[in-house]
């Protein structure tokens with residue numbers, strides 16, 4: 001007598017399963033826990049398939065099994081999943097066809113709820129050292145923060161984002177949903193912009209028996225920018241690099257100088273890189289250059305700075321009172 005394989009059930013599954021899906025980010029809830037997909041473009045169909053797979057238990061005696069699932073969609077939230085399975089049991093082929101109904105309840109997840117509510121754990125305050133950050137600096141910094149947070153977000157911290165930006169007279173505040181991400185981003189910003197960072201915290205309440213703090217990261221952009229012309233102890237300096245210290249070229253002697261923060265206290269900005277004008281370089285020899293004053297069209301002979309190469313056709317100049325300085 002052959003074994004009646006038709007009556008062997010290859011697999012077990014409930015007839016219906018109901019799940020909660022976040023309509024904003026497509027996370028789904030499993031045993032009270034929200035499951036977030038790393039893939040941000042996951043579809044409801046994908047979730048239904050994943051849930052169906054989790055609920056189908058294949059018998060251990062089935063060999064060489066294959067399971068095919070096909071999702072249908074009725075109305076708003078009913079997703080019947082057709083199951084077709086084939087396997088070998090005791091050397092005979094066995095087929096299974098069944099239906100698993102997945103019902104979806106749409107519910108905004110905890111993370112999306114917090115984001116929508118403007119939740120934040122930290123504020124990054126973008127400021128300048130004795131100055132206000134320029135529009136361009138704010139734009140650039142904001143882009144850098146976004147990029148850094150996006151990277152952290154992709155690594156799994158879903159609160160790594162700006163929930164609010166606030167423009168103030170003295171600078172811009174970025175409200176960040178994740179403190180860990182804000183801290184991480186600030187460490188990088190300090191390096192990128194040669195900025196200084198001060199951290200402070202404020203007790204905002206208690207959660208699960210622990211104190212909850214809100215962090216503030218004050219990020220101060222350096223007082224001077226690369227390209228600035230500054231006056232320091234009677235010398236005119238062209239700032240070439242900003243890091244822990246400032247490197248500059250003395251425009252009257254060509255000597256490269258390094259200044260510590262303390263020495264910068266008396267320094268004053270004379271002009272920015274954008275204030276420099278272009279002047280035609282008429283001729284040059286080893287020690288001098290003839291340039292045409294762009295305002296008066298007069299030819300002026302000047303000492304040739306070491307940073308001006310022989311093949312130059314024009315130079316950048318800055319006028320301070322009656323004095324003309326060639327800048328780098």
Ligand SMILES: [Zn+2]
Nearest residue numbers: 022025109112
């Ligand atoms: Zn969500």
